[in-house]
Every structure is written in C-alpha cells, then in structure tokens.
Amino acid sequence: MSIDRFYEIYDKFAIVILIILGVIAVACLIRAISGPKAYDRIVAVNMLGTLTMAMIIVLLVKLREGYLADICLIYALISFLAVIVLTKVYKGAYEARKKKREKEARDGNS
Amino acid sequence: MEILNLVRLIAGTLLIGIGVVVFIIETIGVFRYKYTLDRMHFSGMGDTLGLLSLTAGAVIINGINFTGFKLVLVLVFFWFTSPVSSHLISRLVTDTDERLKDNCEEKGEQ
16 A cells, blocks of 8 residues: 555545544533533533544644644643633632622621 | 555554544533533543544554654643543532532442
C-alpha cells in the first residue's frame, strides 16, 4: 500500500469519526442545558472540553499539521481552569445564600 | 514497507474507533443515570480511556516524531488534570447538596 492511498483511506475514516464526535458534542450540549442542578452542567462542560480535545487530535492527523498539538495542550489547560473557577464560584454563591437564609431565620425568631 | 503501512493503518483506525466507541458509551451512561455522582462515574472513566485510545491511534498513524511526542505530553497532562477536576466536582456535590443522603444507598442500616 503506497503512502498516498494510506492517507486517502484515513481521510475518509476521519470524516466519519468527526461526524460521530460532533453528534456526541450536541448531545453533551443538550445535557448541559437541561441538567437540573449546577454541578450537572459542570460535568457536561468538562465532558465537552474532552470531546473538543479528541476532535483536535483526529483533525491533526487528517490535516498533517503539527502545530495543532500545541492548541490541544492549551485547550486542556483552559478546560481545567474553567472547572476550577466554576466550582469556586458556585461554592461561594451557595455559602452566601446559606448565610442569608440563616440570618433571615434568626430575624424571624427574635 | 507496503505491508508495514497496511498494519499501521489497521492498528491506528482500530484504536481510534475504540476511543470513539468509549465516548459513545460514556454519553449513553451520562444520559441514563439521574444523580450527579453516578454520572461522574461514567464521565471520568470514559474521558481517561477514550483519550488514551484515541491518542495511541493518532501516534501510530502519525509516526514517531516530535508531533507524536507532543501528543503523549497532552495525554500525560490530561491524566494529571482530569482526576483533579473530578475530585473538585465531587467535593462541590458533597458540600452543597442538602439531600445527599436521599440519593445514596446506605448499607448496614435497616
């Protein structure tokens, strides 16, 4: 098998794989919109970041461009940072709400 | 050389296909279960195994060069960050969910 034929077959395969990954990403987006609680949404966003990394890796081999590996690394960094910030923000909002509720209960008793 | 290309193509496409199947199973699991900690069991395991399989396939098809080394670096970085983000999300759930006990099975107590 010559190298041209090799890449011809892989290109067709990569398009099928990218379509399947796109369908999974849309399903993840539905999960992120319809998740009942905030942490369900965070799980879906985390999964979406991983799927984007998978798409970039498949595309890297299809386009034969080495610099896409750097973009994939940056995407992993940003996805990790997004999860950390979202959990911190949600926990802060929850504690503020809890404190407010306790204060209202104390005012109502006295 | 001809037969080596054929083996590379078959092994690489098989590994990428296994990775995409793992992602599909992960999405089905996330849609099937209702509680966040059950969902996270699927999303954490599926992310780790799916990205490993996909990166291994991409490295085999791409050949051993500097881009393949960078892809392995992306995988190692992802393996460090993904458990940390899973840990943060699960700690958020156990800290902020007020009806946590209702959703957990308690064995040994009747």
